[in-house]
Amino acid sequence: MRNAWLARVVSIGLTAMIGGPAFAADNDGLVLPAGFSAIVVHEGQGTARHLDVAASGDIYLASRNGLSALRDTNGDGKADVVTPFGDVKGTELRIFKNWLYVSDDVGVYRYPLKKGELAPTGQRETVVSEFPKERQHSDKTFALDAKGTLYINVGAPSNSCQEKDRQEGSLGQNPCPILEKYGGVWVFDGTKLNQTPANGKRFATGMRNAVAIEWNAGQNALFSVIHGRDSLDTLFPTLYNAEDNATRQAEEFHQIVDGGDYGWPYTFFDTKLGKRVLAPEYGGDAKKEPEAGKYPNPLVAFPAHWAPNDLRFYSGKSFPAKYREGAFIAFHGSWNRAPEPQAGYKVVFQPMKNGKANGPYEVFADGFAGEMKDNSPRNAQYRPVGLAVGPDGSLFVSDSQKGRVWRISYGGK
Amino acid sequence: MARSLRFAALIAGTWFAAAFSVAGEPAPGQVLYNKHCLTCHQADGGGVPNMQPAIAGGTWVTGDASALALFVMSGGFDSASRKDSDVGNVMPPFRQLADADLAAILTYIRQKFGNGASPVTAADVAAARGSDPIS
Numbered sequence: 001m002r003n004a005w006l007a008r009v010v011s012i013g014l015t016a017m018i019g020g021p022a023f024a025a026d027n028d029g030l031v032l033p034a035g036f037s038a039i040v041v042h043e044g045q046g047t048a049r050h051l052d053v054a055a056s057g058d059i060y061l062a063s064r065n066g067l068s069a070l071r072d073t074n075g076d077g078k079a080d081v082v083t084p085f086g087d088v089k090g091t092e093l094r095i096f097k098n099w100l101y102v103s104d105d106v107g108v109y110r111y112p113l114k115k116g117e118l119a120p121t122g123q124r125e126t127v128v129s130e131f132p133k134e135r136q137h138s139d140k141t142f143a144l145d146a147k148g149t150l151y152i153n154v155g156a157p158s159n160s161c162q163e164k165d166r167q168e169g170s171l172g173q174n175p176c177p178i179l180e181k182y183g184g185v186w187v188f189d190g191t192k193l194n195q196t197p198a199n200g201k202r203f204a205t206g207m208r209n210a211v212a213i214e215w216n217a218g219q220n221a222l223f224s225v226i227h228g229r230d231s232l233d234t235l236f237p238t239l240y241n242a243e244d245n246a247t248r249q250a251e252e253f254h255q256i257v258d259g260g261d262y263g264w265p266y267t268f269f270d271t272k273l274g275k276r277v278l279a280p281e282y283g284g285d286a287k288k289e290p291e292a293g294k295y296p297n298p299l300v301a302f303p304a305h306w307a308p309n310d311l312r313f314y315s316g317k318s319f320p321a322k323y324r325e326g327a328f329i330a331f332h333g334s335w336n337r338a339p340e341p342q343a344g345y346k347v348v349f350q351p352m353k354n355g356k357a358n359g360p361y362e363v364f365a366d367g368f369a370g371e372m373k374d375n376s377p378r379n380a381q382y383r384p385v386g387l388a389v390g391p392d393g394s395l396f397v398s399d400s401q402k403g404r405v406w407r408i409s410y411g412g413k
Numbered sequence: 414m415a416r417s418l419r420f421a422a423l424i425a426g427t428w429f430a431a432a433f434s435v436a437g438e439p440a441p442g443q444v445l446y447n448k449h450c451l452t453c454h455q456a457d458g459g460g461v462p463n464m465q466p467a468i469a470g471g472t473w474v475t476g477d478a479s480a481l482a483l484f485v486m487s488g489g490f491d492s493a494s495r496k497d498s499d500v501g502n503v504m505p506p507f508r509q510l511a512d513a514d515l516a517a518i519l520t521y522i523r524q525k526f527g528n529g530a531s532p533v534t535a536a537d538v539a540a541a542r543g544s545d546p547i548s
Contacts, residue, residue, distance in 0.1 A: 339452065377455070377462070
């Protein structure tokens with residue numbers, strides 16, 4: 001008993017001496033696999049979106065309120081220097097070489113990252129701008145490969161390309177004209193400045209909104225988890241009921257290849273039937289399939305409306321072996337499932353091997369949403385939105401409700 | 414006098430039936446709200462951040478009944494009282510709903526989310542429909 005007490009005092013003393021992170025006793029209410037611990041790094045930068053962590057451990061966070069840089073100077077795992085900077089309000093944020101690439105609804109920009117400097121003091125440069133300002137699906141999330149090729153998600157400003165968006169019974173425009181400028185991934189040279197959408201080339205199409213988009217260095221390939229369509233029941237009540245709408249249309253995880261077509265708006269992957277079906281706007285009857293082989297099936301069909309908002313392949317070394325090569329996905333959580341119970345609001349781990357799913361997905365971090373009064377997303381305590389892997393292999397998660405940032409480590413206690 | 418009293422009683426009765434449940438059954442206005450409105454505006458009328466606006470306590474739901482009826486019939490964006498960034502999705506038109514059904518929905522949301530604002534009658538909806546250019 002006394003020895004245990006002594007051991008704890010020594011352990012606390014050692015932790016203080018070596019500056020180890022002060023992990024929350026209850027992991028801040030998050031439910032994690034055995035052996036993992038969570039600490040709250042920071043809270044308060046508004047509606048946080050994506051984040052990244054530099055080799056120095058400095059954290060860069062995008063939010064709808066602006067950018068901020070976070071530094072832990074005493075090694076307790078909590079950010080004690082928080083510096084807002086720049087003038088970009090948006091979602092994406094990725095470190096590439098000595099640059100910080102960020103985006104808003106109409107463009108991608110970069111700031112120089114200089115050694116020792118926390119918030120960039122250099123001028124913001126425009127990489128691509130002048131995307132049309134849209135109301136729906138307008139976050140220009142992106143991925144960068146090792147050469148600086150820039151893959152930009154240009155979401156479709158529409159649910160299902162109906163003649164009249166989100167109106168009951170309105171049929172789909174055929175061919176869907178939105179696909180000419182939206183609903184896919186456009187590729188640019190990310191090292192060139194002052195480009196416009198006209199400088200890009202359409203890389204892949206048929207993607208409603210590929211918010212979670214990431215380059216997989218090990219596979220030398222692009223991947224995305226795509227937001228599926230809404231409102232099957234309210235738009236086509238004779239074919240689908242509320243439970244169908246809440247559960248059937250997959251959030252599709254694909255490898256995105258040059259020239260690929262992933263089936264929006266003409267089709268969706270039906271998780272109940274386990275196959276791709278024609279959308280009701282395009283002649284679908286809740287079971288009719290598109291021409292065989294025209295669109296690929298997803299690597300993984302995630303549950304409807306979970307809202308995949310970030311994707312990261314685990315590149316660290318500190319998590320157990322099964323996590324290597326695998327994908328972490330931040331699911332922001334549903335709204336369109338109502339009146340059925342909402343779902344999502346968690347971080348999922350998808351084991352992968354050679355760029356393919358290697359077994360079923362596992363819930364990695366849960367407990368973000370809390371009680372969520374009235375089944376309303378607005379009342380969720382937290383909503384995971386961004387992911388990053390730190391230099392020590394920890395996984396960082398950001399939240400859009402309060403701007404909370406967690407660091408999840410293995411063997412931390 | 415007797416006639417207007419009878420009319421008032423009729424309105425009150427309609428309002429009561431639309432707004433409150435009887436013997437545990439949800440009111441007709443609530444049933445229709447759940448079918449046509451709840452997914453976007455949610456059960457608590459709070460909407461979804463960046464997607465659909467809250468209707469609870471808003472200027473539309475507490476304001477003029479026929480203006481509200483015309484807005485819901487026509488659909489569109491609430492550009493008058495919202496920033497663009499607050500709202501992603503357009504409200505579809507609901508002019509296909511019958512006067513009595515629209516009246517029941519609007520009465521329900523005014524009672525539940527509009528600080529007890531006055532009920533909306535089928536006659537109010539019919540009058541609003543008269544100024545809807547498409548109806």
